[in-house]
Amino acid sequence: MPLSRKVSQGVTFKVEAGELVIARILHGGIIDQQGLLHVGDVIKEVNGRDVSQDPRVLLEELQAASGIVVLKILPSYHETIPPRQVFFKCLYDYDPASDTLIPCKEAGLRFETGDILQIVNQDDINWWQVCIYKAKRN
Known part of the structure; x- marks a missing residue:
């Protein structure tokens, strides 16, 4: 069963096959508004620290950040389908x-x-x- 965590910016992630994967993005949250991260993206590093094996490192880095946060991600590639109303x-x-x-x-x-x-x-x-x-x- 994948480990799941929530981050206050409106993103939930899970550890899957040894990688930290974005599982859900809360509509209207900071992450959704920026449009830079997507469900399925793999977070490799935060501020130069490897986070792939331990999601606690991600949380530590985000809590300690007092300015710019640099993420190294492996983007997911999927076709965007316009949402229906x-x-x-x-x-x-x-x-x-x-x-x-x-x-x-x-x-x-x-x-x-x-x-x-x-x-x-x-x-x-x-x-x-x-x-x-x-x-x-x-």
Whole structure:
């Protein structure tokens, strides 16, 4: 089972086959806004330190950084398909704070019955990213 970690800039990574791989990028986060990193990219070094075998080195370097962070990455090559616009209407209320199964409550989105959500990322079949398109009117 791959090891998974979250970094506050909105990226989750995993160790897979001895390499540190970007597993997910949170829509709207710093990493997503910059557009420089992509799911599947392999992080080789951070500020000259090898991170491929130990994700704790990445966390240490990012926490210690007080300015520019230099990453050496092996980019993933995949064809970019334009996202389709998908919306849905909520049939029940949801609060991530009370969900015992969500691994990162800060990334969860609270919504109410009648809200309309827009799916903004479906890269992970088990964890879609959405935003509230239109909140229900009282």
